[in-house]
Amino acid sequence: MDGTSESPKHYCGVVGLYAKTPVNIPEKLFFPLFSLQHRGQESAGVAYRKDGETVVYKDIGMVSQVLSRYLDKDRPSKLGIGHVRYSTLGGNKIENVQPIHVACNKGEIALAHNGNLSNSSSIKNNLFQGGSIFQTTSDSELFVHLISRSVQPSFHLALIDALSQMQGAFSMVMMHDDSLYAVRDPYGFRPLYIGTRDDLTVIASETCALDIMKVSDRREVKPGELIRIDDTGITSEIYAPVPEPQRCIFELIYFARPDSQVFGQSVHLRRKQMGAALAIDDPVEADLVVPVPDSGNSAALGYSEQAGVPLDYGLTRNHYAGRSFIMPTTSERELAVRMKLHPVREVIEGKRIILVDDSLVRGTTARILVRLLREAGAAEIHLRLCSPEIRWPCFFGIDIPTRNELISNHRTPEMIAEFIGADTVQFLKLSRLLECVDEPSGYCTSCFSGKYRLAVTIPESEQNLPRDNEPAT
């Protein structure tokens, strides 16, 4: 990640493949994994079964860097899994790169995991007491410990035993010996899809990864569903009681690719609706709607159509920015933003601008963007965000800064407008956001509201902040 985005960070993407007749699995995994690159750019890896052994290729780096050396040779195999990972700065260690691969009394297990457990510390404590050792800091390692420790005699029962102890978000793919598994937590926090074309079954975080494999016959893996695939076919069960879902609404707001479906909905269409809702709730006289590319593209289109204000590309994005280059000094954040986003003076000059983006975290990048637009001659700048104010931590797989760093914990929209130099700033109301999605009651919105459906432990230092008495709306 390049440090120039205003959006929260995400953790992972996963892929699983099962081919009835052996294919070159590392090469086949490359394409869907590449399609999920946006879900994690820091490390990548695959594991596959070959002649009764599990082979793992993984490293720090982008999918193409890590895997391209393995595409040339034919490695015929029936099943494999893959993973892309975003990690916080301190955690970018080779030990944490997935898939993880272990041997235990239940057999060989390889695992790729998207999500975050909310009870990981209590699980870890129990395992510690029982003498388990930890070589990574990932939840995935906890999970295989639980399987291995289970007193259940079979792998299948041990798996369900382990799953029953895990609380929080997990969409996983797994290999146990020569079987492929896919599992999603009962709340369905993170998306997971499965589809089949001819001999090939593909499981992936988003539908774009199925599309690249031309898999059009597909469905969501259900919350609480456990799928097993081997030579005898595909079996499925609901392994736990399924409460009302807690789908992560940020998948629709920001994380997923616009050309994907997640939670049964088109990401692009939902974002257009969010933009339209913003136009209805917070109308403003203006000349132009300008998206922050690419995170604001879909919403800006929806806003423009709804408001009847023309859209124009007042900011362009340098597509070479932000990946391979680390700025020499972090103080040069402004320069990093300028390298990535650039105003088009001829569009902006003298115009009243509605600037549309997905969300606001610290406000630092927005502040630089507004300054760039002012320098390019914008007459007015109205920032519209298609998410409510982010004010609480996430325990389910999103990397949100500490509450102290979240601008909405200290400033009202008016104060934010002043801070970043905009004329007005408006957030999409939570109630309106929920009107834009299917089954509105089935979403986790705790980063806006602080209301967590599962038990979580908020650090004391995070508990009280200036604006805590204001409810999310």
Next chain:
Amino acid sequence: MDGTSESPKHYCGVVGLYAKTPVNIPEKLFFPLFSLQHRGQESAGVAYRKDGETVVYKDIGMVSQVLSRYLDKDRPSKLGIGHVRYSTLGGNKIENVQPIHVACNKGEIALAHNGNLSNSSSIKNNLFQGGSIFQTTSDSELFVHLISRSVQPSFHLALIDALSQMQGAFSMVMMHDDSLYAVRDPYGFRPLYIGTRDDLTVIASETCALDIMKVSDRREVKPGELIRIDDTGITSEIYAPVPEPQRCIFELIYFARPDSQVFGQSVHLRRKQMGAALAIDDPVEADLVVPVPDSGNSAALGYSEQAGVPLDYGLTRNHYAGRSFIMPTTSERELAVRMKLHPVREVIEGKRIILVDDSLVRGTTARILVRLLREAGAAEIHLRLCSPEIRWPCFFGIDIPTRNELISNHRTPEMIAEFIGADTVQFLKLSRLLECVDEPSGYCTSCFSGKYRLAVTIPESEQNLPRDNEPAT
């Protein structure tokens, strides 16, 4: 280059810097060069003067790969030049990477060059006869030979002597000992800008490279202008008679970044106008305007506004595609396109689509795109290109395939529509294109018309093709 684009290929971008008080020139060059990355992704380099010596860092690779290792240390210097380069497959040799740096009887010369000479073979023959040796296949080497060979006693006169022998396109920056030079050919084929902020003078192919340096006080280097910068200041002269310009119209259609100015015009606005002109000339009943991202973005917006047909993002682009990864087999062109561009079914399905792009070269990528859109349920597909039919080679710096490979040399628009599977295909008429730009008589449009203002030699095999009797309109 990733082989998935329908557009012609370009050659180079150049940057020059002069700082009255010494700065870390390699680091300062990094940012404008990075802004010009779209003009050449295959090699990059800088040259700068340090303590009376010329230091060159150059290599195969993107700007950040080649230069990032040189940004950490302070290398105080007053002047330097930089270059990015696209090269045809066979020519991607380390020897051809620029800047080139030579010692000769006129002093030390380092040179970065954008363009192509149309009389290079006759110059080369003369030099051969005189005993010159060639270590590269670049026009830049010809130029320094001419300077060195000149009987003129001073560097300045030798420079003008050399320039007077060169025909064709060249926008160059140059260091001679401790002076910086910028020069543009009398026809002004390629863009070149100069600007100053405080102590710093920046010269670059496009204004986006000046913007990243916060240089707002700027102007075009004029056709036929020679600029010299040293500690005594900036001097300028018109070194040759200036005929009517021959600006490369493809800079406006495709090459330049939309947020740049070239030839005194906003690239984005001109593209919007081209899109609008298409809407006027070739109207069609449709539900949606869909850009081919990113080359068709600006024109699609102009088309949509003019036609009153809503724009939507029916194709999304995977921004990780196309650079670091070489497909294992070239036969997998379709897979490469799929990795980069993806239809959004929810937008496309059942819709009559106007698909907007910049130009059509071979038609192979367009054919795949149309198939993808059909698979996503498009009811009708009308391809609109904001350039006329490309039917002739370029001798001035664009890499166009042989005439035999150009689809418009063998097929009428109706035949092309059939070939690629579109309902209709229409090109922007040449006369309409010229109405979209300033000073319409001052452009080179020979790749459409075959009418070259300068003497060129078309290979015999290229001279007669099925559609040669049809004039460009």
Next chain:
Amino acid sequence: MDGTSESPKHYCGVVGLYAKTPVNIPEKLFFPLFSLQHRGQESAGVAYRKDGETVVYKDIGMVSQVLSRYLDKDRPSKLGIGHVRYSTLGGNKIENVQPIHVACNKGEIALAHNGNLSNSSSIKNNLFQGGSIFQTTSDSELFVHLISRSVQPSFHLALIDALSQMQGAFSMVMMHDDSLYAVRDPYGFRPLYIGTRDDLTVIASETCALDIMKVSDRREVKPGELIRIDDTGITSEIYAPVPEPQRCIFELIYFARPDSQVFGQSVHLRRKQMGAALAIDDPVEADLVVPVPDSGNSAALGYSEQAGVPLDYGLTRNHYAGRSFIMPTTSERELAVRMKLHPVREVIEGKRIILVDDSLVRGTTARILVRLLREAGAAEIHLRLCSPEIRWPCFFGIDIPTRNELISNHRTPEMIAEFIGADTVQFLKLSRLLECVDEPSGYCTSCFSGKYRLAVTIPESEQNLPRDNEPAT
């Protein structure tokens, strides 16, 4: 390893450092680790404590490749450990690179291990039953499992508990939180030294690693000794009953650097004695003693002095061979040998040669060498090895081929001479070898005799071979 050596392969080297006042531990570890490079060239790593955290740098590669990027910055720390590793072909996975680092209920443990457990499969089975998971195939992981599983309340007691369950060869260095440990198995299979200079305590496999740190005040870590170092000083205990030692005699024959001491003896002097013993037992009329460089250098000198036959460098070694280059085809073993070793015709021609090397494993390289010497005109070639015939597997840390591949299991010395083309071949008798070392009863010589002091399980396929009825002498 380059596949051109006739000698058996070894596993690892270890280093530990404790500095009373913080120093740049990764840099300080570099030098002793570099001195142990000959003990393992396939991967390298260090772990050190910094501000209460354990940092690990490790990767596939030589010491300088893996660590050079970490030497520039100052990373002040009090303690660290390092490891170099040789691995069999299939085992060269990033997961197995040491040091390993785990968190468990006894605290954080980092471990670097030289040796091999003979009861690893029974330990692993027990741990499996108890639900442990394994992410590597190393004995080191077994050891930390045992510590973590121990019911002993303190780390110290758990450590001794774990040690008491391990049978076989281990010389280890370890960090537990902010303490450094060194431990050697009760049989003392592998060497381990400790020394102190000023504030710095260094532990290493061989004395050459202490010498590079200018540590001259040193001693062997004793068999069965456990040493703990922290801010309060150095404590030592004998943690288990100490039987008669089983020092690996191959450390003296081949593994250790000639300028090292291991087992309290100068490696170079012992090798000279072995050479001299060969000269006494198997005298032969000859003109020259020629060492196989560098493994036969010391012994050849001893042979020459004893026999009164002049030594000359009839084979030279290309010091650039064998590390960075992998031969395109493994069939080109002869070419690989030729690239590394080259006869000096002017020395060899017409001469009766006594060729001295350390040992014979498969005989394939010796066969090529003899052919090279014949081509260079040698009149007679008498091969002398300063080890007995290797005929049995090692369970304590040496990588010896299967018995079927060991030439001495199928051929008598006379048959070997015929096979490799030498005039005579003689091995040093086991009884004579033991006369060359201190405390002759304290060595493991089971690879010659098949008599193992510890319980081991020889695979059935390995149990009976043509020459099994012949005793080692």
Next chain:
Amino acid sequence: MDGTSESPKHYCGVVGLYAKTPVNIPEKLFFPLFSLQHRGQESAGVAYRKDGETVVYKDIGMVSQVLSRYLDKDRPSKLGIGHVRYSTLGGNKIENVQPIHVACNKGEIALAHNGNLSNSSSIKNNLFQGGSIFQTTSDSELFVHLISRSVQPSFHLALIDALSQMQGAFSMVMMHDDSLYAVRDPYGFRPLYIGTRDDLTVIASETCALDIMKVSDRREVKPGELIRIDDTGITSEIYAPVPEPQRCIFELIYFARPDSQVFGQSVHLRRKQMGAALAIDDPVEADLVVPVPDSGNSAALGYSEQAGVPLDYGLTRNHYAGRSFIMPTTSERELAVRMKLHPVREVIEGKRIILVDDSLVRGTTARILVRLLREAGAAEIHLRLCSPEIRWPCFFGIDIPTRNELISNHRTPEMIAEFIGADTVQFLKLSRLLECVDEPSGYCTSCFSGKYRLAVTIPESEQNLPRDNEPAT
């Protein structure tokens, strides 16, 4: 180079190959070039002809690093040349890496060059005046300029014309279109050999490079000989009058591999003779002869045999040192020496040592070595060098420091002994050295005597130094 050697530096090694039936030339070139790695470790390259084109692979790095990626594919070709290069610090630029490859009016020329012209500045001045440009600082570029500039109509005559203008040392291999050339200067400064096996002709600087190709039928390319190889066979001529030779005597003292022949003599045997001569001229009571490995190995053996004093390996060399690792601070020269060379205390302690090496340049490494031996308990240290005192610059291809840095220009042997801490220091007398080689009058010994056979220009600052009135003996 690792900066830990006391010996002067050398420049280059060359290889040429011609195969009557096409072979994979890059792979075939790899082996002889690898054998010449000791002649230059900083860059490497090959050029070969394929389908009428010249392909060049070259880069900074060792032979295996640069070429290993080109060995896999079959590139059938008849001829190619290769080069390894040592370069002074400032000159290690990619531009200077050889072979160089140019196009000119005489055709395509690729060239690999070992040596140094003594009249390069006057040639360069002339070429400058004629308008030539220079992209490298190598003599090779001068040579192709001369060929290109020659008024002679044919390549062959132009070649001889160019050769006739060059003074100094050059052993070259060259490709002109589809012919291979080898040429040696009339004084024969640098060695060059040619040999044939079956269809293959190999040309190389030393015989070790022919040996790796199993070419035993070989001879020296003669001083002043020009050889041309093409499909019609091998032709040879003496292209210039041949004066008394000026073979570089340092090839025999230090540069060439001991297993090579150069100038028709075995390097190893000559070094043994030099060692023996030292023993005769400067006898000393001592217990041991100790070589500085590996430069002193052969001479120490000769000394030991002559003096009847036993040789022992009192210093061992770490073969991993000195290539891939750059010390973080140059002040750590002592550490660098310790990483490479290590005394064996058990050999040294209490002994009177005769330490044998090839030469003394600055004396700084020798000073460290003596200190190491003292620390290891040496009772006396007598340093013996098998070359006379080096006191003058070389103009023919050796990199000798400025005269001010040469220890023998400021100190007598007695003063040197005091400076480095040895008991005595003795150099081999020039007259004795010449008795050790064939045709003693045919050597260049100007670095000892200051008497140059060719006209050279010694910088004024170098002309007068304290010991200039003392003749070399």
